[in-house]
Amino acid sequence: MIKVIELLKSNSRVDDYKINLTEKESYELFFVKGKLETVRRTHTVDKQVTVYVNHGEFKGHSSFVVYPSTTVEEIEAEIEQCVEKALLIDNQNYELPAGEEGQFQVESNFQGRSLNEIASVITEAVFKAQGDADTSLNSVEVFVNQIKGTVINSRGIHKTQVRYAAMVEAIPTYNGESESVELYQQYNFNDLNAETITAEIAGKLVEVKARFKAKKPEEELSGKVIFNKQELRELFSRLTDELHYQTVYGKSNVFKKGDMMQKDRTGDPLCITMAGEVPNNIGSAKFDGDGMSLTDIQIVKDGQAVAYYGDNRFGQYLGETPTGNLGCTIVEAGSACAKCLSQAPYLEVVSMSGLQVDTFNDYIGGEVRLAYYNDGKAITPVTGISITGKLSEVLSGMRLSTETATDNSYVGPKKAILEGMKIF
Numbered sequence: 001m002i003k004v005i006e007l008l009k010s011n012s013r014v015d016d017y018k019i020n021l022t023e024k025e026s027y028e029l030f031f032v033k034g035k036l037e038t039v040r041r042t043h044t045v046d047k048q049v050t051v052y053v054n055h056g057e058f059k060g061h062s063s064f065v066v067y068p069s070t071t072v073e074e075i076e077a078e079i080e081q082c083v084e085k086a087l088l089i090d091n092q093n094y095e096l097p098a099g100e101e102g103q104f105q106v107e108s109n110f111q112g113r114s115l116n117e118i119a120s121v122i123t124e125a126v127f128k129a130q131g132d133a134d135t136s137l138n139s140v141e142v143f144v145n146q147i148k149g150t151v152i153n154s155r156g157i158h159k160t161q162v163r164y165a166a167m168v169e170a171i172p173t174y175n176g177e178s179e180s181v182e183l184y185q186q187y188n189f190n191d192l193n194a195e196t197i198t199a200e201i202a203g204k205l206v207e208v209k210a211r212f213k214a215k216k217p218e219e220e221l222s223g224k225v226i227f228n229k230q231e232l233r234e235l236f237s238r239l240t241d242e243l244h245y246q247t248v249y250g251k252s253n254v255f256k257k258g259d260m261m262q263k264d265r266t267g268d269p270l271c272i273t274m275a276g277e278v279p280n281n282i283g284s285a286k287f288d289g290d291g292m293s294l295t296d297i298q299i300v301k302d303g304q305a306v307a308y309y310g311d312n313r314f315g316q317y318l319g320e321t322p323t324g325n326l327g328c329t330i331v332e333a334g335s336a337c338a339k340c341l342s343q344a345p346y347l348e349v350v351s352m353s354g355l356q357v358d359t360f361n362d363y364i365g366g367e368v369r370l371a372y373y374n375d376g377k378a379i380t381p382v383t384g385i386s387i388t389g390k391l392s393e394v395l396s397g398m399r400l401s402t403e404t405a406t407d408n409s410y411v412g413p414k415k416a417i418l419e420g421m422k423i424f
Helices: 002-010 072-086 115-127 194-213 229-241 245-249 312-317 391-397
Strands: 016-032 035-055 058-066 101-105 135-153 158-175 180-182 185-189 224-228 272-275 297-301 328-331 346-352 356-358 363-374 379-382 385-390 404-407 410-413 415-418
Touching: 002 016, 002 035, 002 072, 016 115, 035 072, 058 072, 115 135, 115 158, 115 194, 135 194, 158 194, 180 194, 185 194, 194 346, 194 363, 194 379, 224 229, 229 272, 229 328, 229 356, 229 404, 229 410, 229 415, 245 312, 346 385, 363 391, 385 391
Parallel strands: 101 158, 224 346, 328 410
Antiparallel strands: 016 035, 016 135, 035 058, 135 158, 158 180, 158 185, 224 415, 272 297, 272 328, 346 363, 356 363, 363 379, 363 385, 404 410
């Protein structure tokens, strides 16, 4: 990259630049019906160059990718093309992050182990979850990645961080007498815990059997709705997006700083923190794509939006102190114990086609592919139903579990009770 930097500096029309290097080592295993079919190891390096040009009161930018085969002449031509494109972009001016250097390691117990050793532990944990005779893992793919990211810019930023990420993709299958049912499971993590991996896969094997047995209810169901961690992650992701600098600057948010997200609250107070690094959280990082160090910030306190968060550029536009693009969402636990969660009648959502959250229309709902309905006498797997409700009412009355869990970039209550939702 030394040559690229020299070419950028030698072009008088380039005011600033940023270079993002991503070096990724991956160890991948592919299984079909329990048999290892393919082992693949990859090593890739991606290089992206961003050119900034100040023109009048504006700052424009444009990017290009440098490949191993890219020649010096081609780089010079790309820089010129980026300058021309940047001159057409009238972004409000802002300053790039400056003057920070260092090498960092994102916390993970993958560190110090080879990728193939980690993959072996994961594989053993996955297949330890094997279900009964009619339930199996039709296919399994294991990916273990070491990612080294570097950011260099013209203002003295030169930072590198190493992080790890693993992913298990599995197709649990239940074989009935005349037909089969499959589910898809994707599990992401950066902390090696064999028991947790086994539990995740075992849970999906139970679900696929339930999905096979599930029927569309003949009568209308009623009762509280219980969300699990996946739906809670999607819900809180939508809420935190409301308070991101870019959303606020674009005036596409409903909730603003100072607003009560939980009006006339009857449930647990909602407290949300955006963080840079959290154990076993794949959103963890030491700095973002601009090279800005990440600063944790509480954005919702006792149901009230109290702060915004986000990247350097839009933070400056809003006159806020940039926190950097924070990738981890932490939601405080609530008061709902196991006894509260088990009180019938209730519908516990296991899988949805996609949770829909619309803050503008005060709506929350979606199609439920699998759920457990408890009428007080029996727990029955059901499918072919939908849920709907007013987001404002759901947020105000929501009770969060005392038990917490991690799901991708989310850390928070494992379950939540939602009152006032209609099941149809």
